[in-house]
Amino acid sequence: MILDGKCPTGPIEKTWDKHRFDLKLVNPANKRKYNVIVVGTGLAGGAAAASLGELGYNVQAFCYQDSPRRAHSIAAQGGINAAKNYPNDGDSIYRLFYDTIKGGDFRAREADVWRLAQVSNNIIDQCVAQGVPFARDYAGYLDNRSFGGAQVSRTFYARGQTGQQLLLGAYSALSRQIKAGTVKMYNRREMLDLVVVDGVAKGITVRNLITGELESYAADAVCLATGGYVNVFYLSTNAMGCSVTANWKAHKKGAFFANPCYTQIHPTCIPQAGDYQSKLTLMSESLRNDGRCWVPKSKADLNKHPDQIPEEDRDYYLERKYPSFGNLAPRDIASRAAKEQCDDGRGVGPGGRGVYLDFATSIKRVGADTIKERYGNLFEMYEKITDENAYKRPMRMYPAPHYSMGGLWVDYNLMSNIPGLFVLGEANFSVHGANRLGASALMQGLADGYFVIPYTIGGYLATVKPGVVTTENPEFTKCIEGVNAYNNKLLSINGKKTVFEFMRELGGLMWENCGMARTKESLELNLKKIPALREEFWKNVKVTGSGPELNQQLENAGRTADFLEFAELMCRDAHHRNESCGGHFRSEYQDEGEAQRDDVNYCYVGAWEYKGDNKTPELHKEPLKFDNVHLAVRSYK
Amino acid sequence: MSDHKTMTLTLIVWRQKGPKDPGKFETYTAKGITEHHSFLEMLDCVNEDLIRAGKDPIAFDHDCREGICGMCSQVINGAAHGGQDRTTVCQLHMRKFKDGDTIYIEPWRARAFPIITDLIVDRTALDTIVQAGAYVSCHSGGVPDGNAILIPKPAADEAMDAAECIGCGACVAGCPNGAAMLFTGAKVSQYALLPQGQAEAATRVKSLVNAMAECGFGNCTNHYECQVSCPKGINVKFIARMNREFLKAQFV
Ligand code: SF4
Ligand code: FES
Numbered sequence: 001m002i003l004d005g006k007c008p009t010g011p012i013e014k015t016w017d018k019h020r021f022d023l024k025l026v027n028p029a030n031k032r033k034y035n036v037i038v039v040g041t042g043l044a045g046g047a048a049a050a051s052l053g054e055l056g057y058n059v060q061a062f063c064y065q066d067s068p069r070r071a072h073s074i075a076a077q078g079g080i081n082a083a084k085n086y087p088n089d090g091d092s093i094y095r096l097f098y099d100t101i102k103g104g105d106f107r108a109r110e111a112d113v114w115r116l117a118q119v120s121n122n123i124i125d126q127c128v129a130q131g132v133p134f135a136r137d138y139a140g141y142l143d144n145r146s147f148g149g150a151q152v153s154r155t156f157y158a159r160g161q162t163g164q165q166l167l168l169g170a171y172s173a174l175s176r177q178i179k180a181g182t183v184k185m186y187n188r189r190e191m192l193d194l195v196v197v198d199g200v201a202k203g204i205t206v207r208n209l210i211t212g213e214l215e216s217y218a219a220d221a222v223c224l225a226t227g228g229y230v231n232v233f234y235l236s237t238n239a240m241g242c243s244v245t246a247n248w249k250a251h252k253k254g255a256f257f258a259n260p261c262y263t264q265i266h267p268t269c270i271p272q273a274g275d276y277q278s279k280l281t282l283m284s285e286s287l288r289n290d291g292r293c294w295v296p297k298s299k300a301d302l303n304k305h306p307d308q309i310p311e312e313d314r315d316y317y318l319e320r321k322y323p324s325f326g327n328l329a330p331r332d333i334a335s336r337a338a339k340e341q342c343d344d345g346r347g348v349g350p351g352g353r354g355v356y357l358d359f360a361t362s363i364k365r366v367g368a369d370t371i372k373e374r375y376g377n378l379f380e381m382y383e384k385i386t387d388e389n390a391y392k393r394p395m396r397m398y399p400a401p402h403y404s405m406g407g408l409w410v411d412y413n414l415m416s417n418i419p420g421l422f423v424l425g426e427a428n429f430s431v432h433g434a435n436r437l438g439a440s441a442l443m444q445g446l447a448d449g450y451f452v453i454p455y456t457i458g459g460y461l462a463t464v465k466p467g468v469v470t471t472e473n474p475e476f477t478k479c480i481e482g483v484n485a486y487n488n489k490l491l492s493i494n495g496k497k498t499v500f501e502f503m504r505e506l507g508g509l510m511w512e513n514c515g516m517a518r519t520k521e522s523l524e525l526n527l528k529k530i531p532a533l534r535e536e537f538w539k540n541v542k543v544t545g546s547g548p549e550l551n552q553q554l555e556n557a558g559r560t561a562d563f564l565e566f567a568e569l570m571c572r573d574a575h576h577r578n579e580s581c582g583g584h585f586r587s588e589y590q591d592e593g594e595a596q597r598d599d600v601n602y603c604y605v606g607a608w609e610y611k612g613d614n615k616t617p618e619l620h621k622e623p624l625k626f627d628n629v630h631l632a633v634r635s636y637k
Numbered sequence: 638m639s640d641h642k643t644m645t646l647t648l649i650v651w652r653q654k655g656p657k658d659p660g661k662f663e664t665y666t667a668k669g670i671t672e673h674h675s676f677l678e679m680l681d682c683v684n685e686d687l688i689r690a691g692k693d694p695i696a697f698d699h700d701c702r703e704g705i706c707g708m709c710s711q712v713i714n715g716a717a718h719g720g721q722d723r724t725t726v727c728q729l730h731m732r733k734f735k736d737g738d739t740i741y742i743e744p745w746r747a748r749a750f751p752i753i754t755d756l757i758v759d760r761t762a763l764d765t766i767v768q769a770g771a772y773v774s775c776h777s778g779g780v781p782d783g784n785a786i787l788i789p790k791p792a793a794d795e796a797m798d799a800a801e802c803i804g805c806g807a808c809v810a811g812c813p814n815g816a817a818m819l820f821t822g823a824k825v826s827q828y829a830l831l832p833q834g835q836a837e838a839a840t841r842v843k844s845l846v847n848a849m850a851e852c853g854f855g856n857c858t859n860h861y862e863c864q865v866s867c868p869k870g871i872n873v874k875f876i877a878r879m880n881r882e883f884l885k886a887q888f889v
Contacts, residue, residue, distance in 0.1 A: 051777040066698065067764050069804055070706040086784065122778065129780035131773045131833045133797040140787030159797055164705055168800065172772035179768040187761065210753055239700040273673040278681055279702045381704065384728050385675075450777045498688050500681070544688050549655075550754045552696055553688065 003256075003607055003622035006411040007111035012628045013093075016115040019412070020455050024462035031056035033466040035219035036457065037204055038062070039191045039246055042071030043163075043442060044425025045225030046170035047449025053182035054173075055454055057461075060217055061174070061183055062206060064190045064241055069171040072227060072239040073445060076163025077284035077378065078147060079155035080127075080442040082120040087144050091152040093117045100440065101629045103149040103330055104405070104433020105582035105597065107259070107605075110628055111412060112430045119451040120443050124156055126450055130169040134158050147438040148285050149330035149636075155439045160284055160377040166442055170449065189215070190555065191246040193479040194222065194253045194421065201421035202469040205479040207487075209555065212548040214483055216476040220466050221420045221457055224250060225449070228404035228426040230263055232563050232570065233515065234507020236401035237269060237282040243559035244566045247408055247427055255416040256607035256620060258429035259406035260566070261574035264436055264583045265516050266402035267334035270385050270395075271354045275504075280400040281385055283357075283378055285438040288327045290362035290371060291395070293318050293338070295346040295355050302348060306356055306394050317341055317355075325636040332435045332583045332595075333636060335399035339516050340593060342398070349396040358394035399516060403441060405432040405583060406573075409607040409622075413456035414448060417607075420464070422457060424448040429605065434582025487547050490557045495540030499556045502537050506530070506560070506567055514571050519587045523575040527568065531614075534564040569608055569617060576619065577602055599631055644670045644736040648683065650695055651743045652755055660752070662741075665695075672732035676719065677702060677709065679731055680742075697756040704728040704868065707803030710810070711756050712743040717807035717866040725805065725868040745806055747815035749853040760806050762852035763820060769848035770841040771824040773833050792830050799827040801869045811866030814855030819863035821845050822875035829882050839886035846883055 008015040008022075026034065034057050038049040041063040049061040063071060085091040096117040101108060124142070128134065134156050135143040144153040158165035177183040186206070193205035195216070203218040229244035230236040251257045268283045294314045296302055301309050317337055319326045329337070338355045341347060348354045363371055368391055372379070379390045386396070407429040414422050414430070425445040432440065509529055513522035537560070545551040579602045580586045580595035589596040605622040646667040653660030667683050674682070677699055684694035700708040704725040711726045713719035719729040734740065742756065750758040788796075800823070808819035825842050828834025834841070857876060864873045 047777075054777060065700060065706070065708060066760055067804065069764075069767075070700060070708050072701060072706070075701050075703060075705050084783070124783045125780050126775075126777065128783040128786060129773065129775040129833060131796075131828055131831050133793050133800050133827065133831070134783075135797075136788050136790045136793040138790050140789050140793075142783050158800070161705065161801065164803070165797075165800055172767065173775075173777070175764065175768040176772045176774060179770075185764075187764075239706065240702060241700050274671060276671075276674060276678050276682060278675075278678050281703045380723070381728070384704075384724060384730065387730075387732060454777065496689075498685055500685060542688060542691075544691060545693055550696060550757070553694060 001620045003409065003605070003620050004411070005109055005622055006413065007109060008412065012110060012114050015111050016118055023455055023459035026458045026462050028056060032058055034058060034461050035060065035467070036221050036223065037217055037219040038223045038225060039204065040071065040225035040227060040427070041068030041174065042073035042225060042227060042425060043167055043170055043445030044449045045223070046071065046167065046174050047446050048223055048225060048424055048453045049183050050170060050173035050177050051450050051454045052457065053177035053180070056182070059177070059183040060186065060219065062186045062189045062191060064188065064209065066187055068174055068185060068187070069168060071167060072242055073167045073442065074164045075237070075239065076442055077160045077282070078286040079145060079157035079162045079439040080123065080166060081147070081154050081439040082124045082156060082443065083117055083154060084121055084124060086142060087153045089152045091154050095152065096120060096154065098629055099150050100431065100437060101433070102634055103435055103437040105435050105595065105634055106433065106599070106603070106626065106631055107581055107624065108431050108433030109624065110626060115452065116431050116444060116447050119447045122451055123443060123446045127166055127169050130172060132158060132165050132169040145286055146289055146328060148288060148328045148334065149437040157286070160375060163442060166446065170446070191226070192249060192483045192558065194250045195475050195479050196253050196418060197469050197473055197475045200419045202473070203471065203476060205476070205483050207483070210550055212551060214480045216471040216480060218469055218471045218476065220461060220464055221422060223422040223424055223453065224408065224427050225424040226427045228407070229566060230401040230404050232506070232567050233401040233510050234503050235272065235277060235280050237266060237280050240279060243562065245559050245562045248562040248566050250408060250416070250421060252610050253418065254610070255418050255421060256409040256609055257406070257569060258409035258605050258607040259573065260570040260608070261577060261584050262405035262434045262582060263401060264331060264403040264405060265335045265399045267331055267338055267399050268357060268397045269400035270382065271349055271398040273350065281381065282400065282402060283382060283395065283397065285331065287357060287375060287378060290374065291357040291359050292316055292327055292361060293355055293357055295341045295348060299345050302346070302352070315341070315346070322636045329636050330435060330437060335516060336585060336593065338397070338399055354396040354398050356394035357397045359390065360394070363391065403436055405429065405434060405436055409605070413459060414453055415456070415460060420460065422453060424453060434584055484547070487554060487558070490541070490543050490554060490561065491547060493539065493541050493543070495542050497540050498542055499553060499560050502533065502541060503560045503563070506533060506564060509533070510567055514574055517585045517587045518574050520575065523571045526571040527575065530564065530568045530571065537561065537564055572617070573606055573608065577606065642671070644731065644734065646670060646734065647739040649739065649741045652695070653752055655754060656751055670731050672730065674731040675702070675727060676713070676729040676731065677727050695756065696754045699727055702727040705803060707805035710745050710758065710805055710807070712745065712810060714741050717745070717811045718868050723868055723870045745810035747809045748855070749815060749817070750806060750809065762854065763804055763806060763817070765852050766817065766821055766845055766848045767824065770837070770844040771828070773828065774837060786832055788831060796827045796830040798872065799823040799830070799875050802871050803869055805868065807866040807868060808863035809854065811862040812855065813860055813862065814858060816857045817849050817854040818857040818876045818879070819867060819871055819873065821849055822879035823871050825879040825882055826875040829878060838882065839889045842879060842882040842886050
């Protein structure tokens with residue numbers, strides 16, 4: 001099937017305005033008759049629930065944490081982009097649009113990216129109005145910094161915790177609606193199924209994580225804002241509870257999964273210290289504004305203290321390879337460059353898996369106090385984890401899985417191929433193409449939540465009669481029975497290996513064979529090993545406790561079972577895409593280390609349709625057209 | 638990779654089946670722990686052993702494991718988050734302990750935070766305080782340009798100091814009265830310091846203070862244990878600011 005993204009046509013700068021005007025509206029008095037479910041309360045979900053509640057819809061919002069304020073958007077450190085051009089350095093909506101398309105290695109839709117760039121400015125205004133304490137200069141104006149993949153300063157920030165501050169803004173707006181009674185909040189609930197009635201999304205099945213009870217909720221539309229899936233690598237910068245589960249359940253109910261092989265490996269994370277490790281910690285990309293990446297030129301220097309290696313014996317490899325972007329090269333490029341140095345045997349620290357990020361030059365230039373003001377909390381975090389003082393000794397960094405550009409397929413209205421199912425933020429595939437630029441994730445989450453879904457969902461709801469399906473519908477009972485049987489099966493296996501052991505094994509396979517670099521052979525190996533591991537899981541996993549109680553092992557087991565299925569799709573997608581682009585690097589397709597795209601054969605979105613357990617999924621394509629940006633080889637040299 | 642010396646520790650952990658169960662301490666041994674394990678990774682190891690032995694693992698809240706989500710919540714040897722300066726439990730590393738140590742692990746204990754299971758407590762009371770008015774009542778869209786509101790850097794910086802709160806509730810757990818003054822004071826101050834927060838300043842502080850009492854939080858008797866317990870270094874001066882704002886609000 002050739003998929004249609006339903007993008008508006010005509011001059012790109014008019015598309016969103018025209019589309020908004022063309023969308024049907026729901027009469028204000030009728031809005032409260034419509035129920036909308038929002039799953040996930042990060043930037044996208046929190047902003048959506050607040051905005052929809054304020055418009056007058058009846059919103060039910062769900063999160064697995066004990067409070068909507070804890071969603072993992074909170075961990076984003078560096079900043080959020082907007083095309084304000086406050087520094088007068090040549091930025092514009094067009095430039096942000098262009099940088100995002102190019103940064104995504106020409107694998108995203110032009111119309112969606114244009115809209116993102118256009119509303120980016122409204123987001124900053126919105127957050128300021130909410131009381132988000134963005135950094136200011138001495139005159140009281142908003143301050144900006146630079147981020148990877150851009151030559152202008154367009155990133156707004158709040159110390160090293162922009163994500164938390166923006167999320168608290170969305171959470172405050174959400175709290176206001178909860179108080180007003182337009183949003184009903186359900187904490188500690190995990191979505192375990194999507195309820196589809198006559199081909200239309202009409203509700204969800206959730207597990208109450210405190211009592212273990214399964215609950216049904218019905219609505220006229222369902223929005224998933226359930227984040228990304230890089231915990232498939234086991235060790236990643238995601239929170240422990242981040243999973244593919246909600247998206248995977250929706251996929252199994254018919255929603256297409258687009259570009260699962262596009263995953264982002266973030267260049268600057270604290271290297272792994274041991275095999276007991278449970279997660280990796282990211283250090284903001286903003287550090288590359290003032291930090292310089294290097295490794296020793298000679299292997300003989302590897303065991304020396306970095307201070308004892310003179311300038312001329314250091315290889316500032318990013319500055320050498322990409323003189324015009326230098327240390328601010330985009331993430332995929334910076335990550336691969338770090339891996340290259342380590343593969344060459346010049347990595348530093350335990351296992352030779354690390355590169356230096358050195359602040360000495362900047363400290364000399366602007367003083368330690370300024371550096372402390374810019375990144376103090378990051379230096380503190382680094383010291384807590386490694387016991388090393390980065391003002392005195394360069395940080396050690398290594399790439400780690402961080403973000404997924406792939407996600408459920410959506411059209412321009414953010415609606416999946418299942419009518420009534422909308423997908424927002426990282427959970428969808430829409431704007432980042434094959435690689436996301438820094439400070440764009442926060443921008444996308446809030447754009448989708450505050451400024452896109454409030455319009456597009458109306459266009460859909462105006463065409464459906466409210467409240468036709470309730471939880472009395474037999475489909476809801478069927479879903480509950482299905483989830484119940486599934487959980488009971490997990491609990492009854494009583495094998496020998498713990499859930500963590502399986503997850504660690506799966507993560508290892510994915511990192512080795514479907515990580516920063518992939519080959520036909522490595523992927524084929526995984527396509528054999530993953531089904532075998534899955535089979536073993538269903539025979540030999542040990543989950544203690546029971547269903548109707550708080551049971552964290554059962555939660556983890558369910559998430560792992562879904563990752564074991566999803567991982568295979570991810571490898572299949574990576575295997576079919578015989579090109580390198582952005583975060584998808586197939587070693588066979590390169591030009592001296594640079595990704596080699598194949599625009600003749602692969603300039604499309606690959607969206608997979610689920611065909612049943614252990615059946616081969618079917619690939620659908622949505623061709624990508626570039627009318628405004630010239631399809632070119634991406635160069636940062 | 639793990640060629641480090643390892644430690645063996647005795648853990649005395651609060652176990653409680655559910656809200657109605659009286660609960661009791663149980664003793665466990667943590668083996669093979671290195672200085673690089675985080676405290677929660679140490680507990681992961683203990684749990685893996687418990688699961689293999691067919692026993693219920695210790696339930697505890699956690700998510701980001703990088704000190705920002707505020708989900709983790711344990712009292713270690715009597716100190717919320719383990720008592721290290723500006724450190725959450727998930728960021729506490731085992732290098733702060735020695736081989737042979739005995740470690741007591743308990744949940745947050747406060748009237749407003751009922752225990753759910755083991756080390757997990759119910760902190761929805763903090764959400765209730767925020768819902769009472771810790772926001773600016775602006776709409777999505779229809780707001781002025783970000784630079785239309787100039788904010789002097791010192792005010793922006795101080796508002797940011799207050800906004801760093803991660804909502805973990807350690808201040809409540811550390812307070813002998815189970816008060817939420819530091820948490821609430823930080824919220825009130827963030828908005829009181831910013832021009833955007835002025836219009837609703839008086840009603841905000843009154844409803845937040847009200848909500849605190851209704852949720853069952855105690856009163857402040859100036860012990861300052863909250864500031865010592867706080868992993869984000871939120872300063873007690875924000876409590877003073879809230880008190881001032883509250884007084885001011887009586888006259889408008
Ligand atoms: S004030 Fe400190 S201790 Fe209290 S909730 Fe906030 S971060 Fe936690
Ligand atoms: S787990 Fe998020 S702060 Fe500790």
